[in-house]
Amino acid sequence: MKRLVVFFLFSVIMLFGVEFEFKIPIFDVENGIYEIYKFEKDNKVEYTVVFFDEDHPNFFIDFVYDVFRLFKWGRIYDVESFLVEGTNIIFKDDFCISSSYFQVENLHNYAELPLKDFESKNGKIIIYVSTWNHMFSNISLNDVKYASFSSTPLLGDRNYVEEKFRGNPRLIFSLLFAVLVIFFGILTMVRKSQNRDAVFFKVFTTLFCLLIAMVNSSGVEWLLVLGLFFGVVGDYFMEFDEKFLYGMFSFFVGHIFYSLGFLLKFGIPKFSIFILIYFFFLLFYFIILSKQVDLKVPMFLYGLAISTMFVFTFSSIDKMGYFLPLAGVLFIFSDFLIVVDKYIKKIPLSNVLILSTYFSSQLIISLSIIF
Known part of the structure; x- marks a missing residue:
């Protein structure tokens, strides 16, 4: 039965692709999602999510970091990416099951999770934004209300997105x-x-x-x-x-x-x-x-x-x-x-x-x- 479910998911992905719904805490919607990009290559689909900004819990550090990003990348937008390969989602360094949205340690983690480990709604896989710097998770935070975001992805890989937003x-x-x-x-x-x-x-x-x-x-x-x-x-x-x-x-x-x-x-x-x-x-x-x-x-x-x-x-x-x-x-x-x-x-x-x-x-x- 389990193999049948996996085969069904894989078939759906191959035919229609994966649709995502991102959930971000209501108190951080001002830094919410600006655009989503999608790019297929070598049997993998790369998704790149562009957030308006990210705010470090310490406002002095946040200000310094904003200036740093402005001069280094020509942007204050926050850009994060993950891959879909078969029935798995691969987070190279932007996965975090956090205890608090404002935690500052153990943020950037690798994870490879099957789609069945994620919640779904109306055929869309739900990904939670779990930290202030927009790490992703399959688990929601306790006692946090979320706003939802989903849209048809634009075409472009991570390099294209970085170049597009560089020198804003x-x-x-x-x-x-x-x-x-x-x-x-x-x-x-x-x-x-x-x-x-x-x-x-x-x-x-x-x-x-x-x-x-x-x-x-x-x-x-x-x-x-x-x-x-x-x-x-x-x-x-x-x-x-x-x-x-x-x-x-x-x-x-x-x-x-x-x-x-x-x-x-x-x-x-x-x-x-x-x-x-x-x-x-x-x-x-x-x-x-x-x-x-x-x-x-x-x-x-x-x-x-x-x-x-x-x-x-x-x-x-x-x-x-x-x-x-x-x-x-x-x-x-x-x-x-x-x-x-x-x-x-x-x-x-x-x-x-x-x-x-x-x-x-x-x-x-x-x-x-x-x-």
Whole structure:
């Protein structure tokens, strides 16, 4: 009977091929499957699965690894492969029966398993993604809810896929734009320090941040693009004293879009974060700011908006670590220096301090869409 089942499976494979359904934990669907490729050679069928990204549990290591992949392979996509030979599936180095999705040891393993060792549904073999770096398994994790993915494979072997995703144009442009942000940012600070006109250079600095976001955005990330756009508009207005209020309003709208983008992409942070940040904002406003400025209501509303943006940067900690909160700190510190320098006391090297922290904040926000 067993031989009959094996013969039947082998016959079906030869006639129709194998169809797969991949299951990935719901909490990692953002790094889910982008494309699947198939290539037949020497009585073997190679399947190559391309994931959007992989996130190491340690966000510092993850950031370094993303940069490493960007420079070595020109991509941050994660590519994994396995073979089907007869009625067996061969995993050369990407099989792992894990105890936790976030384990960091004993990840890359060899396995050769018969198809009968896998679950099946509607004629499709089910393969589970068992770890953060997308190792495969025939066994699901305990107490984990899965999202399913299946599609008709595209034609191509592993070498073709590697070449296709090497030197991804979006990443190349993003790297170029990041260099231009630094270049124009330095020129802006130099010209401002010399009391020379810097409108063009300042606007182009944040415009390149906007372009980084635009070429990499999808879905709710376009809210961050809108936030950056209003930052560019605000940068223009802020260069003219008589248009200061227009600039403040532009950044106010930008912070609303940032807050919505962070909320929809990462969720709601802990309630204690709301309490802590709003407390310090109100303390600063009523003790210091309200006594120094004329535009009390606009300043209060703007302060509330940037505080809200800062709050929602903390919703990204589990996903990205403290990079977005760092961007929030830099943004607030830059605005704090503007207020002090404009209304309270002139600050030495104010242009360098204000612009360097502000540009860094906008660059981090734009790069967060990639990493």
